[in-house]
Amino acid sequence: MIRVGIDTGGTFTDAVRPREDGSLQVFKLPTTPQRPAQAVLAALLELAQAEPTALVHGTTHATNALLTGKLGRVVFVTTAGFADILAIGRQERNELYCLEPRPQRPAQPASLVVEVDERLDATGEVLRALGASELRRVVEEVRRRRPEAIAVGLLHAYRDGRHEVLLRDALASLGVPVFCSHEVAPEYREYERFTTTWADAALTPVVAPALHELDQQVQARFPGSAEVRILRSDGGTATAHAAAADPVHLALSGPAGGLAAARTLADARGDGAVLTLDMGGTSTDVALLPPGEPELTPMSLGGLPLLARGLPVHSVGTGGGSLASWDPGGALCVGPESAGALPGPACYGRGGRRATVTDAHLVAGRLHPEAFLGGEFALDAEASRAALTALGAEAGLTMFEAAIAVLEIASADMERALRRVSLAEGHDPRDFHLYAFGGAGGLHAAWVASRLGMRSVVMPPHAGVFSAVGMLAAPARRTLAKTVLCELPSQRDRRELFADLEERARAELIAEGVAPSAIKMRRVLELRSAGQGGEFAIPEGPKLVERFHAEHERRFGYRREDRPILLVAARLRAEGPSSSPWTAQTVRDEAPEPFATETAILLEDGDEARKPMNWYRREEMRPGARCTGPAIVAEYSGTTVVPSGWQARIEACGSLVLSGPGGAA
Amino acid sequence: MSQADARLMVFRHLLASVTEEMGEALRLASVSPNIKERLDFSCALLDADGRLIAHAAHIPVHLGSAHLTVPAVRREREPQPGEILVLNDPHRGGTHLNDVTVLAPFYRGDRLLGFLLNRAHHADIGGAEPGSMSGARDLYGEGLILPPIRLCNRLEPVEDVWRLFCANVRDPESAKGDLQAQVASLARGARRFAELCSRFGDQEVQVAMGGLLDHGERLTRALLKTWPDRSAEARDTLDGEGSPRISLKAEKSGGTLRLDFRGSSGQVPGSWNTHAAVATSAVFYALQALSPREIPETSGTLRPVEVILPEASVISSAAPAGVAIGNVETSQRIVDVVLAAFRGLFGKAIPAASQGTMNNVLFGGVRRDGRPFVHYETLAGGAGAGSQGPGANAVQVHMTNTRNTPIEVIESELPVRITRLALRRGSGGRGLHRGGQGMIKEYEFLEPARVTLTGTRRRTQAPGAFGGEGGKRGIDWWIPVGAARRQRVVPGETRQAQPGDRLRVETPGGGGWGRARKN
Numbered sequence A: 001m002i003r004v005g006i007d008t009g010g011t012f013t014d015a016v017r018p019r020e021d022g023s024l025q026v027f028k029l030p031t032t033p034q035r036p037a038q039a040v041l042a043a044l045l046e047l048a049q050a051e052p053t054a055l056v057h058g059t060t061h062a063t064n065a066l067l068t069g070k071l072g073r074v075v076f077v078t079t080a081g082f083a084d085i086l087a088i089g090r091q092e093r094n095e096l097y098c099l100e101p102r103p104q105r106p107a108q109p110a111s112l113v114v115e116v117d118e119r120l121d122a123t124g125e126v127l128r129a130l131g132a133s134e135l136r137r138v139v140e141e142v143r144r145r146r147p148e149a150i151a152v153g154l155l156h157a158y159r160d161g162r163h164e165v166l167l168r169d170a171l172a173s174l175g176v177p178v179f180c181s182h183e184v185a186p187e188y189r190e191y192e193r194f195t196t197t198w199a200d201a202a203l204t205p206v207v208a209p210a211l212h213e214l215d216q217q218v219q220a221r222f223p224g225s226a227e228v229r230i231l232r233s234d235g236g237t238a239t240a241h242a243a244a245a246d247p248v249h250l251a252l253s254g255p256a257g258g259l260a261a262a263r264t265l266a267d268a269r270g271d272g273a274v275l276t277l278d279m280g281g282t283s284t285d286v287a288l289l290p291p292g293e294p295e296l297t298p299m300s301l302g303g304l305p306l307l308a309r310g311l312p313v314h315s316v317g318t319g320g321g322s323l324a325s326w327d328p329g330g331a332l333c334v335g336p337e338s339a340g341a342l343p344g345p346a347c348y349g350r351g352g353r354r355a356t357v358t359d360a361h362l363v364a365g366r367l368h369p370e371a372f373l374g375g376e377f378a379l380d381a382e383a384s385r386a387a388l389t390a391l392g393a394e395a396g397l398t399m400f401e402a403a404i405a406v407l408e409i410a411s412a413d414m415e416r417a418l419r420r421v422s423l424a425e426g427h428d429p430r431d432f433h434l435y436a437f438g439g440a441g442g443l444h445a446a447w448v449a450s451r452l453g454m455r456s457v458v459m460p461p462h463a464g465v466f467s468a469v470g471m472l473a474a475p476a477r478r479t480l481a482k483t484v485l486c487e488l489p490s491q492r493d494r495r496e497l498f499a500d501l502e503e504r505a506r507a508e509l510i511a512e513g514v515a516p517s518a519i520k521m522r523r524v525l526e527l528r529s530a531g532q533g534g535e536f537a538i539p540e541g542p543k544l545v546e547r548f549h550a551e552h553e554r555r556f557g558y559r560r561e562d563r564p565i566l567l568v569a570a571r572l573r574a575e576g577p578s579s580s581p582w583t584a585q586t587v588r589d590e591a592p593e594p595f596a597t598e599t600a601i602l603l604e605d606g607d608e609a610r611k612p613m614n615w616y617r618r619e620e621m622r623p624g625a626r627c628t629g630p631a632i633v634a635e636y637s638g639t640t641v642v643p644s645g646w647q648a649r650i651e652a653c654g655s656l657v658l659s660g661p662g663g664a665a
Numbered sequence B: 001m002s003q004a005d006a007r008l009m010v011f012r013h014l015l016a017s018v019t020e021e022m023g024e025a026l027r028l029a030s031v032s033p034n035i036k037e038r039l040d041f042s043c044a045l046l047d048a049d050g051r052l053i054a055h056a057a058h059i060p061v062h063l064g065s066a067h068l069t070v071p072a073v074r075r076e077r078e079p080q081p082g083e084i085l086v087l088n089d090p091h092r093g094g095t096h097l098n099d100v101t102v103l104a105p106f107y108r109g110d111r112l113l114g115f116l117l118n119r120a121h122h123a124d125i126g127g128a129e130p131g132s133m134s135g136a137r138d139l140y141g142e143g144l145i146l147p148p149i150r151l152c153n154r155l156e157p158v159e160d161v162w163r164l165f166c167a168n169v170r171d172p173e174s175a176k177g178d179l180q181a182q183v184a185s186l187a188r189g190a191r192r193f194a195e196l197c198s199r200f201g202d203q204e205v206q207v208a209m210g211g212l213l214d215h216g217e218r219l220t221r222a223l224l225k226t227w228p229d230r231s232a233e234a235r236d237t238l239d240g241e242g243s244p245r246i247s248l249k250a251e252k253s254g255g256t257l258r259l260d261f262r263g264s265s266g267q268v269p270g271s272w273n274t275h276a277a278v279a280t281s282a283v284f285y286a287l288q289a290l291s292p293r294e295i296p297e298t299s300g301t302l303r304p305v306e307v308i309l310p311e312a313s314v315i316s317s318a319a320p321a322g323v324a325i326g327n328v329e330t331s332q333r334i335v336d337v338v339l340a341a342f343r344g345l346f347g348k349a350i351p352a353a354s355q356g357t358m359n360n361v362l363f364g365g366v367r368r369d370g371r372p373f374v375h376y377e378t379l380a381g382g383a384g385a386g387s388q389g390p391g392a393n394a395v396q397v398h399m400t401n402t403r404n405t406p407i408e409v410i411e412s413e414l415p416v417r418i419t420r421l422a423l424r425r426g427s428g429g430r431g432l433h434r435g436g437q438g439m440i441k442e443y444e445f446l447e448p449a450r451v452t453l454t455g456t457r458r459r460t461q462a463p464g465a466f467g468g469e470g471g472k473r474g475i476d477w478w479i480p481v482g483a484a485r486r487q488r489v490v491p492g493e494t495r496q497a498q499p500g501d502r503l504r505v506e507t508p509g510g511g512g513w514g515r516a517r518k519n
Helices: A036-048 A061-068 A132-144 A162-174 A190-221 A240-245 A253-269 A357-363 A381-393 A399-424 A441-451 A463-473 A491-511 A544-556 B008-029 B066-074 B159-167 B172-200 B202-225 B276-290 B326-349 B407-413
Strands: A002-008 A012-018 A024-030 A053-058 A074-079 A113-116 A126-128 A149-153 A178-180 A226-231 A237-239 A274-279 A284-289 A297-301 A304-310 A313-316 A322-326 A332-338 A433-437 A456-459 A477-487 A520-529 A536-539 A565-575 A596-601 A610-617 A626-628 A631-635 A638-642 A647-650 A656-659 B041-047 B052-057 B084-087 B099-108 B111-121 B149-153 B230-237 B245-253 B256-260 B305-308 B360-366 B372-378 B416-424 B438-445 B449-454 B475-479 B494-497 B502-506
Touching (some): A002 A036, A002 A253, A002 A463, A024 A463, A036 A053, A036 A190, A053 A253, A061 A190, A061 A297, A113 A132, A132 A162, A149 A190, A178 A190, A190 A226, A226 A240, A226 A253, A237 A240, A237 A477, A253 A274, A253 A284, A253 A433, A253 A463, A274 A441, A284 A399, A313 A399, A322 A399, A332 A399, A332 B008, A357 A399, A399 A441, A399 A596, A399 B008, A433 A441, A441 A638, A477 A491, A491 A520, A536 A544, A626 A631, A638 A647, A638 A656, B008 B041, B041 B172, B041 B202, B052 B066, B066 B099, B066 B111, B066 B276, B111 B202, B149 B159, B202 B256, B202 B276, B276 B305, B276 B326, B360 B438, B416 B502, B438 B449
Parallel strands (some): A074 A113, A274 A433, A610 A631, B256 B305
Antiparallel strands (some): A012 A024, A226 A237, A284 A313, A297 A304, A456 A656, A477 A565, A520 A536, A520 A565, A596 A610, A626 A647, A647 A656, B041 B052, B041 B111, B084 B099, B230 B245, B245 B256, B360 B372, B360 B449, B416 B438, B438 B502, B475 B502
């Protein structure tokens, strides 16, 4: 069976398929926003033809539905006295300084909330029992509100789901999907759990039909020989049916593809922790991928907290299209305003007049008009020069000085973001490798890396379809958790704790056709020092207590051995086999010929002179090819700057790897 | 504008990154729910003169006070290399006793380059009642007073100070953990700041800090210049004994603003007073909120603003005035008065008054098994409506933005049950745009506890604006176990709860904006 990865983006649908020699076949076509399945099917037919096929699909459908509020009609059922929990949230406003704050909360009308007379306490004991007549009353109240889906969120259900189960069973008679908070996100903190459950319910009526339609169409074209799998936020896949049943896990399906690809590439290279930098037109996504299995984190989408954990991605406001301007206090600022796709940077020649980050790169000689998108897209260098000249003139700066300042500010913003994602997990980025993708990532990567004390930058192959490549590698996966909140139990008791989760994950994976012997389980304990604010994940295994204290010291600088260790949650990740899309090719040491030698500004510490440097085409560099900075490597979908003192080399798997002075890649 | 200003934002990002790192370190290592869940803390980077350069804040009330700390400390001592100082005395660089400030000078060799500071609200700091915010007539009754003293020397803890601190608070173990987290946060900040200095050179970093201050000043001037010159007056009162008054004459002229608070009441017995730092924070906040774009949080921003505070007044008190409630309540009223004056200066862009209180809930006691417990939280209410639409419901307003403690967290960690959490419907003031709704929260105590609710807008309403009506006043109830009748709670009084007793807080609604259309 062959695998095809298809990523539906806002503009293009990207599809990839591994060839027998290990190379990738790539197909791109415009996305069909009204009927996304149409472009997916067309891509599949192009790449798979008549062979038995596993399609792995990444979709932004759930993300967009949550952001735009195009959601199903949900009735929310909750403990009596607490109907307004979704409306109150955590009571904070999003902006600290705003005369008229508009807090982000789930858009759930009060008229579609039904209270139920029941109550558990924090230990799971029943304070008010849920009786049969109350169940009947609730079912009737819910029925009258004509829901498309039902979300049930009761206080302390993470401890004991019995009342939620009673409600689920009683509400089943209404014939619409019912989501229980203890199943969707068995974690404590009611607002976050209820919001996640609500989102799962609200997404189902819009996302599930689209997934089922895709599945049916694929089955119709490939009767009995095709399988549709969907990439979820955790970087694993589920069948179309399983994904449709829990669509909140698709909220970050898009970025998960790129991160999954980065992780598999890092594994293939033997790299430990990796920071990713994905620079697009309007923003830049950064993420931290620690070695091995990345820990999943709660997410936030459109201001809503989602406990459906995913790979941790953060966006910063600076992208290639971010606009530069002088603020009223006379400081040069980059972003958050963006020129967007239209008019785009001045050099796109679509009517943009204001300077963007991309224009600054062009002026600084860091983009080559003949190499940008293979020369298919003509850049208007004159427009960039005019924009930056005008920007500089406002403050008596030359065009070059203005360009340099714009690029330095953009890089400082990225540096701050990369630091933030590292520090939130208590890491120092200097030990990491920076993986850059997205068209403009290579223009900033080595520069930002050296500022963070990092010594190597990896520019993966196929960066233009990187998410789709990640889909090829993603295994079938289930990520399950249980909040416990007790003193760290013995290893035997912990084994029992995991047994439930393991049984459920195993059953679900086997139902998806994963061979029982191929299932890998990873058990992680979220621990905190009693009373402390932050819990962190320690893999189950020997010397657990010592590893906890060591991690505490690494994060906080001191040990707290006199306090008990609290087990907050047990997390299980169960997955089937994964296949790496990266195949090593024969390496031959060679020095490629530059296609041009032109002047550019490097922007290394204080060096703002324009220097002549060699330009190479990545497409002409075979594995083993190397060049020495200062140099620029252009490829169809991006440009990479190699600073002086740095080496660049194409590796066996096709990555362009930059090594800093004294560093080994 | 100059070449140097072209790079200011580079330094702004990188210096802000230092304070963000300090904040992350503090959040992760802290112990008490008030810090780890409600994020009631802030971190700051100051220059060698103690002026604010970068700030990672969740709490506006901390905003304008950081820059007054170092000058106050210097009146007593010059912080030496390797020292970490602790303080909380509001009249000597602090805000109120609960906000424990930890401060370290940052030296490069023998050259002082700046200071790192963090300030975290400890749920209890001793004093008459759990939570340290009630029952006092003056500062001595409010709890442990820390003048600027050494918490660490040569980076090693001064054990006697830690022991003294722990002996004076009701939950010493948590307090010690929080204080350790504060020290760890400074260490992280110092490491990152040192890296920046090595990268750019001490001199360039110092020049950039000066540049950021000048930039803040220019931003405020530019903001003020967009409005016509005008003057306006406003006044409002507090619910405390004798209804202390806050009066303001505001005058905007060109790029400057003069805020004259003379005419406000003198300082009062009890805890309603604020130190000048808090009044300055309130002004800082109002300016920030007025600006359509983000103004970096630096001392420079305040340069074009002349704030005249009468001495020994309720908003600029002198030792030994009590200030515990001033920090949380009087600070809100100062914002109300400043925004009311702004309405006269800047017109319809300014919304109606928000709930104007923090609804402070404090309780504590000793569990049957002997373990002490203390809890502090503030409750959301209605935001004022404005030109853009109705006021937000149940949201933290103005000088605070702390999150609530989740019901499941409170009930897991404290002998308390939450029996109701709801919007207080009908509490927002009527108007063309309706004021935001307040909130109802009801606590049932499972073990004996000392309980205090401190809030304002119980006697006055959050006023409406431009013809809108005021929001409903807050109202609070004590519901004794088994009793037929509930009792009104007098804000600020401390009650002894028996198991089963309940406290019900109904927070104020926001003011309406514009005359309601007649049907």
